[in-house]
Amino acid sequence: MNARRIVGPFNRVEGDLEITLDIADGKVVAAYVNSPLYRGFEQILQGKLPADALVLVPRICGICSVAQSAASALALADAAGVVPPPNGRLAANLTLATENLADHLTHFYLFFMPDFARAEYAGRHWHAAAVERFRATVGSAPNQMLPARARFMQMMGLLAGKWPHTLSVQPGGSTRPLQSSEIFRLHRTLREFRGFLEAVTFGAALEEVAAIESRTQLELWRAQAGGGDLRLFLEIAGDLDLWQLGRGTDRFMSYGCYNEGDRRLFPSGLWHDGVVPLDIAAIAEDISHAWYAAAGLPQHPAAGSTLPVAEKDGAYSWCKAPRLAGQVLETGALARQAVAGHPLARDIVEAAGGSVAARVVARLLELALVLPAMERWLTELAPGEPWCIAAQLADETSGVGLIEAARGSLGHWLTVRRGRIHNYQIIAPTTWNFSPRDAAGQPGALEQALAGLPASAADPLPAAIHHVVRSFDPCMVCTVH
Amino acid sequence: MNPTDACGLQYDGEASGGLLGPEFRAAAGLPVINVAGCPPHPDWITETLAMLAHGRLRAEHLDDFGRPRFFADQLVHHGCPRNEYYEFKASAEKHSDQGCLMEHLGCKGTQAHADCNQRLWNGEGSCLRGGYACIRCTEPGFEEPGHAFEATPKVAGIPIGLPADMPKAWFIALAALSKSATPSRVRENATADHQLRAPSVKRSKK
Ligand code: SF4
Numbered sequence: 001m002n003a004r005r006i007v008g009p010f011n012r013v014e015g016d017l018e019i020t021l022d023i024a025d026g027k028v029v030a031a032y033v034n035s036p037l038y039r040g041f042e043q044i045l046q047g048k049l050p051a052d053a054l055v056l057v058p059r060i061c062g063i064c065s066v067a068q069s070a071a072s073a074l075a076l077a078d079a080a081g082v083v084p085p086p087n088g089r090l091a092a093n094l095t096l097a098t099e100n101l102a103d104h105l106t107h108f109y110l111f112f113m114p115d116f117a118r119a120e121y122a123g124r125h126w127h128a129a130a131v132e133r134f135r136a137t138v139g140s141a142p143n144q145m146l147p148a149r150a151r152f153m154q155m156m157g158l159l160a161g162k163w164p165h166t167l168s169v170q171p172g173g174s175t176r177p178l179q180s181s182e183i184f185r186l187h188r189t190l191r192e193f194r195g196f197l198e199a200v201t202f203g204a205a206l207e208e209v210a211a212i213e214s215r216t217q218l219e220l221w222r223a224q225a226g227g228g229d230l231r232l233f234l235e236i237a238g239d240l241d242l243w244q245l246g247r248g249t250d251r252f253m254s255y256g257c258y259n260e261g262d263r264r265l266f267p268s269g270l271w272h273d274g275v276v277p278l279d280i281a282a283i284a285e286d287i288s289h290a291w292y293a294a295a296g297l298p299q300h301p302a303a304g305s306t307l308p309v310a311e312k313d314g315a316y317s318w319c320k321a322p323r324l325a326g327q328v329l330e331t332g333a334l335a336r337q338a339v340a341g342h343p344l345a346r347d348i349v350e351a352a353g354g355s356v357a358a359r360v361v362a363r364l365l366e367l368a369l370v371l372p373a374m375e376r377w378l379t380e381l382a383p384g385e386p387w388c389i390a391a392q393l394a395d396e397t398s399g400v401g402l403i404e405a406a407r408g409s410l411g412h413w414l415t416v417r418r419g420r421i422h423n424y425q426i427i428a429p430t431t432w433n434f435s436p437r438d439a440a441g442q443p444g445a446l447e448q449a450l451a452g453l454p455a456s457a458a459d460p461l462p463a464a465i466h467h468v469v470r471s472f473d474p475c476m477v478c479t480v481h
Numbered sequence: 482m483n484p485t486d487a488c489g490l491q492y493d494g495e496a497s498g499g500l501l502g503p504e505f506r507a508a509a510g511l512p513v514i515n516v517a518g519c520p521p522h523p524d525w526i527t528e529t530l531a532m533l534a535h536g537r538l539r540a541e542h543l544d545d546f547g548r549p550r551f552f553a554d555q556l557v558h559h560g561c562p563r564n565e566y567y568e569f570k571a572s573a574e575k576h577s578d579q580g581c582l583m584e585h586l587g588c589k590g591t592q593a594h595a596d597c598n599q600r601l602w603n604g605e606g607s608c609l610r611g612g613y614a615c616i617r618c619t620e621p622g623f624e625e626p627g628h629a630f631e632a633t634p635k636v637a638g639i640p641i642g643l644p645a646d647m648p649k650a651w652f653i654a655l656a657a658l659s660k661s662a663t664p665s666r667v668r669e670n671a672t673a674d675h676q677l678r679a680p681s682v683k684r685s686k687k
Contacts (some may be wrong), residue, residue, distance in 0.1 A: 031619075038484075038485060039485065040482075040483075040484030040485050043482060043484045044482050044484065046482075049629050051629060051630070052629060052630050054630075055616060055630045059519060059633040062520060076616065086681040151604075153603050154603050154604030154605070155603075156602075156603040156606065157601065157602055157603030157604040157605045157606030158604070158605060160606070160611055160612015161602070161606045161607060161608050161609070161610050161612065161613065162597075162602035162606045162607060162608060162611060163602070163603055164520060164605055165519065165520060165607065165618075166611060166613075167611070167613035167616075167631070168611045168612055168613060170576055172576065173576075173577070173612060174612075175576045175577050175612030175613045175673055176577070176610075176611050176612045177577050177579075177612070179675065195483060229659075308484070337499065352570065380687070383675060384675055386577075387577045387674055388575070388576040388674075390575060390576075425522070
């Protein structure tokens with residue numbers, strides 16, 4: 001029996017999301033991902049003063065606000081030709097890392113895990129534990145995690161004034177000089193958060209988790225005593241075979257992030273049967289299936305346009321379809337770690353590509369990898385040395401800001417004419433992952449990951465569909481911006 | 482520019498009306514409550530909801546723009562750690578300076594209704610504590626200030642936006658007077674990113 005079903009709006013997702021599934025013979029034969037809300041930030045930015053972008057772009061999103069600020073500051077720094085002093089660079093790393101880690105934690109505890117408490121899993125040996133820990137609003141886990149997250153976010157009060165929508169992240173560095181005693185307070189906050197992660201999330205030292213090098217080692221580690229929510233997830237993932245669920249394009253991209261002067265903590269690149277350097281010039285946005293006026297062939301974002309139209313044949317989303325040399329890419333923590341060469345991430349994608357379990361494990365792995373780096377960056381801060389330098393922009397200039405948000409690669413492309421923003425184009429991580437089809441008919445990453453899943457025209461949709469959608473940690477407000 | 486025709490529920494900028502119209506009242510008799518701010522402090526939301534749940538929020542607890550007065554009857558300037566710099570018009574000139582941000586860097590804390598420097602954000606923060614100007618994000622129309630967000634528009638050297646309830650002549654006279662009396666400690670620290678001079682220590686005469 002053939003049928004078309006529309007799933008959505010999705011709860012526990014930032015922003016609006018609808019998915020149309022074509023179902024035949026008990027399977028999804030085609031998925032169409034629709035971002036139904038247009039925002040208009042790229043239009044709003046046109047004609048504004050370049051520095052005002054720092055006020056406007058964080059307001060694209062309430063959960064990855066600092067990522068937007070950081071990309072904008074980098075684009076302005078590129079346009080002005082300035083490099084922040086070491087304190088400014090370290091403060092930017094710390095601010096972005098705080099947001100990224102908080103996002104990973106929120107995704108795991110509040111957005112992703114509650115699906116395993118669904119009644120359809122009653123009878124599985126882990127179901128009672130999943131209900132006790134993760135059932136929405138009453139589970140014991142959120143009640144531990146939320147206060148720990150709120151305390152961790154106090155990093156932002158000291159580092160950046162406030163979160164979200166800070167203005168401390170500037171092209172020339174940070175507006176918030178820190179004194180020694182304040183740096184010790186930040187150490188204390190990190191120590192408390194480490195304590196939470198090691199006791200509650202991992203049941204192990206962060207370094208022990210970061211040192212796991214393969215799926216085999218991961219399963220051996222799971223079998224050890226120690227408890228923690230990661231072990232519960234691994235048990236579920238094994239039982240439901242989430243390592244085989246939701247495979248996408250297996251082409252992973254990372255712009256690289258966390259500037260350490262002469263290197264990045266996580267370098268940039270493209271992984272597909274091995275890592276190759278990323279050719280940013282090969283990015284183009286296709287709008288054949290999105291509600292935008294066509295401007296000919298797919299355009300590089302530096303020359304891109306955003307001209308919304310209400311009606312268009314064949315269009316089904318406000319999301320454009322970014323492609324790299326015509327290829328569909330996946331971005332996010334798994335991509336970042338596969339590109340950066342973490343042995344566990346490499347082992348996972350080499351064996352079975354992207355999957356629900358791989359994406360979730362990669363996020364938790366980043367909690368274990370980045371927190372120790374934050375501790376190190378704090379010790380490198382030098383009170384009394386400069387935090388911010390002036391960034392003077394020419395009237396005619398352009399710049400690019402590429403960073404890694406929690407959900408993956410975020411790029412801002414800025415052109416300034418006569419001292420005003422002439423064009424500002426943004427490609428957000430979920431724009432890559434949740435893109436619609438392109439002119440060649442290639443479905444986006446999530447669309448590919450959903451095809452082939454079991455589904456019926458009449459019965460409730462299986463939780464597996466929700467697991468796959470949420471495994472990408474979508475942020476829809478950023479997707480269309 | 483408003484590409485999506487977005488508007489408030491009961492205000493469009495300063496004009497009452499919005500989506501529901503000026504006469505709208507909810508079942509409990511209240512107009513739309515504007516928990517203002519971009520973003521609002523989370524406590525403003527939770528305290529508003531708690532007060533509603535306990536029947537403790539009535540029309541007289543809302544200000545002229547429908548904002549709960551428990552936070553809107555304060556100014557961002559109240560409790561700002563840069564107050565001594567403000568008193569002496571010892572001003573920051575560039576990012577990461579410690580001085581007051583009103584004279585050069587666009588701070589509107591003396592006009593913005595909110596308790597950001599008393600309640601604090603994320604434990605011990607606020608925009609001013611973070612080193613950047615208040616952009617008055619709890620006020621209607623803040624998004625189009627008509628000038629760069631982080632620059633102070635001036636006429637003949639005087640900031641156009643004066644502190645709430647302050648007569649202009651007074652402000653000019655006081656600013657001139659306090660500038661002439663600025664202690665060198667305050668003046669030097671204002672344009673540095675860390676304290677160059679500590680307040681002096683006095684011993685009592687024995
Ligand atoms: S920086 Fe703004 S809020 Fe702080 S003292 Fe100066 S005018 Fe007041």
